[in-house]
Amino acid sequence: MGETRLIQGRYRLLDVIGRGGMGEVWRARDESLGRHVAVKCLRPLGPHHDQSFTRVLRERFRREARVAAALQHRGVTVVHDFGESDGALFLVMELLQGRNLSQLLEDNKNHPLPVPDIVDIAEQVSDALAYTHRQGIVHRDLKPANIVRLTDGTVKICDFGIARLGADIGHTSRLTGTGVAMGTPHYMSPEQIGGAEVDHRSDLYSLGCVLYELATGVPPFDLGEAWAILVGHRDTPPEPPRTHRADLPAYLEQIILDLLAKLPEQRPCDATELGRRIGAARTVPAYVPTVISAEPAARAERLPSWTHGMTTGPKAVGTALRTPPPDAGAGLAGEWIARPITGPAPLPVPDTPPDPPEDALTTLAGRHNAGLSLARLGRFAEAGEVHRAVAAEREHLLGLDHPDTLTSRYEVAFTLSRTGRAADALREYTHVARVRERVLGAEHPDTLAARQETAYVLGQLGRPLEAHQVYTSVLAVRERTMGADHPDTLRCRHNLAFNLSRLGRLEDSYRMACDVAEARARVLGPTHPDTLVTRYEVAYALGQLGRWPEALDTYREVAEARARALGPDHPDTLAARYEIGISLGRLGRSAEALKLYRDLIDDRTRVHGPTHPETLRARHGLGVNLGRLGRWEEALTESRDVGAIRERVLGPDHPDTLISRREVAVGLGWLGRWADALTEYRTVADTRERLLGADHPDTLAARNDEAHCLEQLGRGKEAVELYRRVAELRRQRDSHGG
Template identity: 70%
Template sequence: MAETRLIQSRYRLLEQIGRGGMGEVWRATDEALGRSVAVKCLKPLGPQHARGDDNFVKVLRERFRREARVAASLQHRGVTVVHDFGESDGVLYLVMELLEGQNLSQLLEQNKQAPLPVADVVDIAEQVADALAYTHRQGIVHRDLKPANIMRLTDGAVKICDFGIARLGADIGFTSRLTGTGIAMGTPHYMSPEQISGSEVDHRSDLYSLGCVLYEIATGVPPFDLDDAWAVLVGHRDTPPVPLREHRAELPAFLERMVLDLLAKTPEGRPGDASELCGRIAAARSGPVLVDPHAHQGAHPHPHAHQGTHPYPNQAPHPIAHVHSATPSRVRPQPAPGHAPHEPRLPDWTRGMTTGHKAAGGTLAAPRPTPYDPTAGLTGEWTSPGMPPPVQLPGAARVERPTPPPELLSVLASRHNAGLSLGRLGRWDEAGEVHRAVAEDRERALGADHPDTLTSRYEVGFTLSRTGRADDALREFARVADGRERTLGPDHADTLAARQETAYVLGRLGRYAEAHQVYAAVLASRERTMGPDHPDTLRCRHNLAFNLGRLGRLDESYRTAQEVADARARLLGATHPDTLVTRYEVAFTLGQLGRWADALHTYREVAAARGAVFGADHADTLAARYEVGICLGRLGRSGEALELYRDLVAARTRVNGPAHPETLRARHGLGVNLGRLARWEEALEESRDVCVLRERVLGADHPDTLVSRREVAVGLGWLGRWADALSAYRQVAEARDRVLGQAHPDALASRNDEAHCLEQLGRHAEAVDLYRRVADLRRRQGSPTG
């Protein structure tokens, strides 16, 4: 193709940057959005595959389309993002994010085939394992994992590329048709024994291939580095690999053991799944620090944590027919719907937000920061590559510090990464201890306002937020924001990220007016420095819209969310995850405004779009369908809602298991709508089952458990069993008094329920007294001093 060729009047090809068995990859410009992209084109056919070989052409095209469908369904920070797919002048093309960095094969070549530093090997292993855990949960096996298909970006992130021969687990017949063509499926140096023998493969084949990759980057040679392809294949099938430490004695024992386990000849001998592998790596990281004493400092920098606003878990939908609770839960965080088990579920303050470190995958995701540079601070300057110089405030004295040893900085970077790994596993208390210790050591070595010290402080704040210590998190984020403002300036992206995190925690504390002030200030700065349509600006406006709703300014909340949704649709596309997240927020606000028919229409559109993009069983799709059920119930269409919730319970059970909080949420909706249809015996039975399971999984005082216990009381009342209902209502009221305080709206509502029950039992004096107490508490709560 000519360098000036324009595809679909939109993508201008500039230069070829890659070539492989399936196609060519071009650096290109998306002229509609003004951004750089990578365009993968089906490789033009040579004379040996002329028009007469229609079967070959058909299979190649089918495989390419398969790559597009599979890749487009994946939304994870460790997988290449796909923007578009189509056909132009007979050429199939795939538009992807443009990755700046090198694949592992190029890194080894650049390093003259010398192995990579141990810390880099471990970090790459962990990031690839995390990405594989996600893709395997989607039922996708890569089948061609090799160094050339794993990119190490300039910021230290690792991404898996090229799902061209991935297969969907349920699509066995299609895979057989592809493999029957004689086209090579996989690369000999990295193929699993079962792949070589033509047996059925599953996710454990990818684990074997990952073992081959790790073996090579840790030792400099593949596990079976033989003269010809057949000898390599026989080696995979029949020959035990040479232990890694015979090639490189300083490798940690845990790394050698892990890689050899991955290279087991049978799938049963390997780790059960990639999540198990992530756990092993994290456990090793939390032990003795992994440092390669022979590595050249700075040759392969350790990546920092995600610096700036953290990504948050996906939807935590509100309970049916009950108001949102503003009080953050102080119980153990639960897994987010549909995400890795180590991702905790936060309260509904994060409603509608997807997970992921890349902006393409989540509303609050922030760009990854500059990689850690072990030489930073050695000259008294902060010299991390790509980082703007710190702001020297007038009259501020520069503190000269002794030069920290590079080995110390490398150790601190490794410990920092260990803290991140613990966080990814949901071990937030342990992660917080690690980050706190690293922050103190960095402060002693580099100073309190050094960017690396503040990065560790930021992570401390995040772990505090995740463990329910919102007040402590607020103080930590304020400290980070002030330090970054002093050193980087008030409008620096990292300063604004810390300010935005401060606003988030204020919201969790119910301090919405203060949160609004911070969001508004951050938004003004982002608009001034980045422009109104920058992703970070739109992200902040999205959060501002949510906070407006919390302040009761529903019309403003709706208008702001609608404006953000329109802007995201224009810039990213109508079905982009960020667009759909904001449309989800628009639908929620419509519901709060009582416009349930409009909310139903919008939720249905979001659910359909998410189903097309992510799949019917994806957590985001199921969350939107849940909200469709709420709208149907509000509109009096409980029969339709009941059928929807039956399907949703089946899907949640299939995806998450019968006792998962989201499965129980769907069952709660089922019970509520049974009651609305006056099927009270069935409704009571369902509510009791859900209440028992929620108490076991979430705890007796968890808000969801109390919502279920109240639903039990409602059912008992409708069946005329008022004495039993009174006991249940009192349990709920006492728990809410204890957890939320007597004056909390939910606690007051429970006392009103109790008073109503007393009335039904003929205990009118007690009922009147309780009503008066509730009214008095409400008056005091609404007074200036109350």
């Protein structure tokens, strides 16, 4: 195939950039589009395959290639095209500028990589695996050579679906004398070795092998014979990585060992959970011990007796390094993790720490309360920093499973959900709920509270059906154990009412909100803040139903009641005034809305400051209504100012920042500057897709905006294609109940 030089009259092969058991990878030029690509050419099918098998294999290749091409994630290599030429199957992929992890280890003379690099790679690979596993796709041959780190630091996984093709064609490595098809021995899971059915947890085991090698310079079972390597994976506990590299943080060692558990159910449940653990280690300040622990016990002989006398052979790439180099960096500070060790064999753990001093716990309780106060003031980013620090110290003093530690992590999750990091919040809440269920029981109020918050962030992430299922299951327990009128039961019903609107069940949402408002008024009183919150929800439901005059009246009643009960400057009072402005705008009364927003901006600035998120929200409302009045130059200026402040204060990926960018695009469009508008619309759509997924409702809305802009630019063909893609994604989402 290499001699052909031109494939299908389009892809010109330039030079070989890689070879393996399945074929070659070429750097090539796509003559049609004028771009460089990578072409993976699988070896031609041999004469030992009969025609019927070949037909099945070709169809299998097309199916697997379509699956690979459908993967859209920054951590997965893009597949552009596939086909067959001169009897050989080929894939056309993006040409990556970077080094695979095997090459990185070689570049580093097979010394372990710096800890921050390992953690960054682990987090990015976990995110990519979480995405692909959600699509029902298992890689099956994850290894350093299949993971590439680009020059900008992005990490990408290659060859999804190709491992299974290789097994069919017969080009994968085989154990001598066994005839058992396999992947790469150093990175195979025990269930792969045993010929059992594999699922996503097999990829997690392989990732553990990769991380072990990055962290120590050697694979977990660095033995000379393939059979010895496989038996090591199947039967032998891995040596703790810190026996190779003493400076490795304890949390990272524990993550790697958990991934290398022999039984799939003993590993992290999925890549999302793994990412949460890695992210928590990155974001929670590590406890820095003041007392140096004793020297670790001497290494025990771990290999079974039948392997004695075996010599260590070369690993998959390069030469083994048994000790860290003298200049190895300390990396992240180590931390003791007081938690049960899972896996097939016990590992050394530190001595049980003494009971923590009361004054230290009292100080932490005070700092915890300070974090709560910051959150009540809407200073969620600062509150999150406080709670993360308190969580780290409580974890050290009390342990991972202590109720106080879990309370701090619950509050960390709360601040994450309020700062636009819903996915991170979901990981934290899920962890807290799981541990509370194990420690306190499934029906304990604290367990239910954590589960209820997971439903809330599922709603934020555009997964209302999953949120509905969690809410209804929590509500059933609350009604049975607490009663229908208990405040916590009513709070759950309130949240369920809001989520019903996300599911499009607007009438059901309105009826439930009315029922909860009536019950809260009866139990708590008509002016209780919780009653007013639900009446606020009734107004929202009315707006969703298009009953804006009734919504306006209800919002006004809530605002007046809050001003009397809470004061005119209370955040809840000001929030109701903001919604009055929304209702006025919807009713075409933009001049009144404009005056309301100017007054609200003055009050918000006086109470909270000019850069507070709610002040900026009021300014955003002002800009929207300037546009409705046809004052587009003023609207564009206001949107750009608000967007710049939001990007600085909240970050470029925050939902509010993206809303401002969209409003900038709207203004540019109305001013006839469609090319500039397209840039803004596309940025919003790409960012939402990266953060929320391609089929999230907000992403789809942004793609529709992009398609409309393409139409205005006379690029009708591109617009039609994008509209079709959006419609198909929406159809798939609806068919799966999303």
